[in-house]
Amino acid sequence: MAETLIHPSAIIECGAEIGQGVRIGPFCLIGSDVRLGDGAELKSHVVVTGDTSVGSETVIYPFASIGHDPQDLKFNGEHTRLEIGSRNRIREYVTMQPGTDGGGGVTRIGDDGLFMANSHVAHDCRIGNNVILVNSVAVAGHCIVEDEVIVGGLSGIHQFVRLGRGSMIGALSMVTADVLPYGLVQGPRAHLDGLNLVGLKRRGASRSEIAELRATLAKLHDGSFRDTARDLGGRQNSTMVTEMLDFILGPSDRSFLKPL
Known part of the structure; x- marks a missing residue:
């Protein structure tokens, strides 16, 4: 030292x-x-x-x-x-x-x-x-x-x-x-x-993981983030998608940013 x-x-x-x-x-x-x-x-x-x-x-x-x-x-x-x-x-x-x-x-x-x-x-x-x-x-x-x-x-x-x-x-x-x-x-x-x-990519995410995240994001655009996340929950193979859905369903005092 x-x-x-x-x-x-x-x-x-x-x-x-x-x-x-x-x-x-x-x-x-x-x-x-x-x-x-x-x-x-x-x-x-x-x-x-x-x-x-x-x-x-x-x-x-x-x-x-x-x-x-x-x-x-x-x-x-x-x-x-x-x-x-x-x-x-x-x-x-x-x-x-x-x-x-x-x-x-x-x-x-x-x-x-x-x-x-x-x-x-x-x-x-x-x-x-x-x-x-x-x-x-x-x-x-x-x-x-x-x-x-x-x-x-x-x-x-x-x-x-x-x-x-x-x-x-x-x-x-x-x-x-x-x-x-x-x-x-x-x-x-x-x-x-x-x-x-x-x-x-810097984290080493695979193409399949990125594709699953993109597909999940597209589904979230169709309605309420929380309602869609509840519907999707429990059926995911990707840990990153699971992390995203858990985040959406976690405690928050705010809404979510969405696409224009």
Whole structure:
């Protein structure tokens, strides 16, 4: 394990837990309830505060603000948490905020994510593994972003929206409803534009799996997503199709994005 290195200008409040091999650069501020996992690195001018845990080997770049109070007028100073997983790359000016009492009290970030400059993760969100938020993406409160989702630059995700596993959101999109797993979404008022074929191929999906997903999507277009999913449930050979149908039938406060 590498040596722990803390720049003399950094401020580490009493009570903070610093793992082995951590690197903390100039002018960083680490709050008293912060836990930095082994091998984490804060480049410089980073603020991590509140009840916040940062996983091992996560790297945070200058001027990121991690763990400050949520931007929610209902928040009244209650004790809530922010949990960030391992091996994330959190770039310049990123903001991530803890939960609220109304949303379960915790915001969770998975592993191996890339959060590009100026992106924002609001209170009570659940962000999965291998997620990419491109520059200036804003994810509003109570959202669920499943594994391997990519959100294009300057996009906004409405409160309580779910983005299904492997979905792709095009740049400059405003997403106001749930996105199916492996779906491709784009447009200023975003709509479903088929499957994320590039993402599926990168995952190694076979032609037959992609064909089954396409056939399922075509059937969903014929009526209510939930009613059709109930009719199709239990008769699927593809795990990806089963995952899509389970997502549709899962708990949600929103409707679903559909084709134009």
